[in-house]
Amino acid sequence: MAGYISDAVIRRLPSYYRHLRELEQEGILQISSQELGERMGLTPSQIRQDINTFGGVGRQGFGYQVQALREHIRSTMGLDREHRMVIIGAGRMGQAIANYSHFARDGFITVALFDIDPERIRKGTPELPVYPAEEMEERLPGLQADIGVLVLPADAAQETLELLYRMGIRAVWNFAPVDLHYPRDMAVVNMHLSDTLHILSYQMKHMES
Amino acid sequence: MAGYISDAVIRRLPSYYRHLRELEQEGILQISSQELGERMGLTPSQIRQDINTFGGVGRQGFGYQVQALREHIRSTMGLDREHRMVIIGAGRMGQAIANYSHFARDGFITVALFDIDPERIRKGTPELPVYPAEEMEERLPGLQADIGVLVLPADAAQETLELLYRMGIRAVWNFAPVDLHYPRDMAVVNMHLSDTLHILSYQMKHMES
DNA sequence: TAGATTGTTAATCGATTAACAATC
DNA sequence: TAGATTGTTAATCGATTAACAATC
Numbered sequence: 532m533a534g535y536i537s538d539a540v541i542r543r544l545p546s547y548y549r550h551l552r553e554l555e556q557e558g559i560l561q562i563s564s565q566e567l568g569e570r571m572g573l574t575p576s577q578i579r580q581d582i583n584t585f586g587g588v589g590r591q592g593f594g595y596q597v598q599a600l601r602e603h604i605r606s607t608m609g610l611d612r613e614h615r616m617v618i619i620g621a622g623r624m625g626q627a628i629a630n631y632s633h634f635a636r637d638g639f640i641t642v643a644l645f646d647i648d649p650e651r652i653r654k655g656t657p658e659l660p661v662y663p664a665e666e667m668e669e670r671l672p673g674l675q676a677d678i679g680v681l682v683l684p685a686d687a688a689q690e691t692l693e694l695l696y697r698m699g700i701r702a703v704w705n706f707a708p709v710d711l712h713y714p715r716d717m718a719v720v721n722m723h724l725s726d727t728l729h730i731l732s733y734q735m736k737h738m739e740s
Numbered sequence: 741m742a743g744y745i746s747d748a749v750i751r752r753l754p755s756y757y758r759h760l761r762e763l764e765q766e767g768i769l770q771i772s773s774q775e776l777g778e779r780m781g782l783t784p785s786q787i788r789q790d791i792n793t794f795g796g797v798g799r800q801g802f803g804y805q806v807q808a809l810r811e812h813i814r815s816t817m818g819l820d821r822e823h824r825m826v827i828i829g830a831g832r833m834g835q836a837i838a839n840y841s842h843f844a845r846d847g848f849i850t851v852a853l854f855d856i857d858p859e860r861i862r863k864g865t866p867e868l869p870v871y872p873a874e875e876m877e878e879r880l881p882g883l884q885a886d887i888g889v890l891v892l893p894a895d896a897a898q899e900t901l902e903l904l905y906r907m908g909i910r911a912v913w914n915f916a917p918v919d920l921h922y923p924r925d926m927a928v929v930n931m932h933l934s935d936t937l938h939i940l941s942y943q944m945k946h947m948e949s
Numbered sequence: 950t951a952g953a954t955t956g957t958t959a960a961t962c963g964a965t966t967a968a969c970a971a972t973c
Numbered sequence: 974t975a976g977a978t979t980g981t982t983a984a985t986c987g988a989t990t991a992a993c994a995a996t997c
Binding site for chain 2: 545546548549550571609614622623627630631633637677710720722726732
């Protein structure tokens with residue numbers, strides 16, 4: 532009976548995971564909330580609160596075991612199993628995502644891409660096939676994918692999400708610059724590239740020179 | 741004298757901008773906080789609070805003028821001027837960012853890429869040159885760039901940021917999976933792809949099936 | 950044991966929501 | 974004018990920080 536974890540904490544989970552992985556690589560075995568806080572830019576108090584909400588494993592007087600904590604967060608995030616992605620849109624960005632090795636390291640493997648452009652379809656390889664978008668219905672069942680990645684024009688995103696849903700896919704990683712509507716039993720996270728660039732622009736403009 | 745805008749509001753600015761642009765394309769001239777809230781998934785109350793903190797321009801009894809509001813947000817975010825980006829790392833992802841047309845539409849143009857791989861350097865074109873990383877110091881002044889985009893391995897990101905800073909660049913868009921340290925007169929936003937994928941994984945695992 | 954650091958409760962802070970008077 | 978909807982103040986909610994007793 533894992534307790535409720537607030538959204539704010541969930542958004543920090545990947546950061547914890549990343550920093551603990553770094554610590555592990557540096558050969559650091561245990562760390563206090565004080566030190567971890569300094570590295571992550573959080574207060575020690577918040578570190579302890581966070582770790583407790585997701586079932587932390589600290590030890591008074593010593594701190595936290597780096598490896599144990601990382602393993603715990605890893606399984607909390609469901610990274611202890613493999614995820615199979617299909618990418619809809621095989622342009623430069625779609626191909627870049629398909630080939631980005633960091634995802635594979637965490638168990639996210641791309642099993643296929645889809646596109647409407649014959650040129651892009653021709654560029655598929657046996658390991659990373661690019662199928663015609665019109666074959667999605669017939670191909671998806673065999674691919675056993677659980678994540679759909681939308682890397683296509685904004686106006687095609689909504690209908691594609693709906694098709695993925697009908698085909699049983701319940702998770703979408705959306706790179707199209709639109710906010711999608713989706714059923715409650717679906718998980719969607721957005722990767723709005725332009726949005727973060729716009730925030731950067733804002734910060735540049737309002738900098739304490 | 742533009743008042744203080746909280747971080748929470750700043751993070752929503754791009755979303756306002758995106759939705760207002762959509763409304764404009766649909767030919768909608770004015771909208772109430774009620775309707776805009778429905779589209780954006782926010783309460784009318786929050787819409788009004790937000791718009792007021794960034795100097796909104798509503799009219800009692802009618803609502804907000806779509807175009808005027810969009811223009812206002814556009815200039816608030818500093819999108820009324822051109823930004824010149826240099827991309828450090830010309831792999832698939834770096835090239836995908838360089839060629840992503842949406843950024844250009846908002847005035848973010850890529851003026852050059854840098855890389856250490858001769859193969860990638862050779863693939864540069866006159867419009868999108870890929871220079872050797874070792875030439876950064878000599879080339880950057882002439883490029884007149886104001887944004888550095890880091891699309892390189894995590895262990896090279898920090899030193900590259902520092903080099904960019906020395907060369908006068910005060911804004912960094914970071915795709916490397918590390919948290920960087922930077923001076924207070926620098927703006928950095930992170931695009932941690934893996935982080936959002938991990939959040940998706942969490943949500944898949946904890947779904948109300 | 951004594952010292953250090955967690956786990957946890959209480960206090961504070963900030964952001965969101967509700968309510969309603971102002972006004973177009 | 975009457976109706977609608979904003980602008981803004983007050984109430985609520987949630988997240989962060991502070992404090993300290995528990996305990997390794």
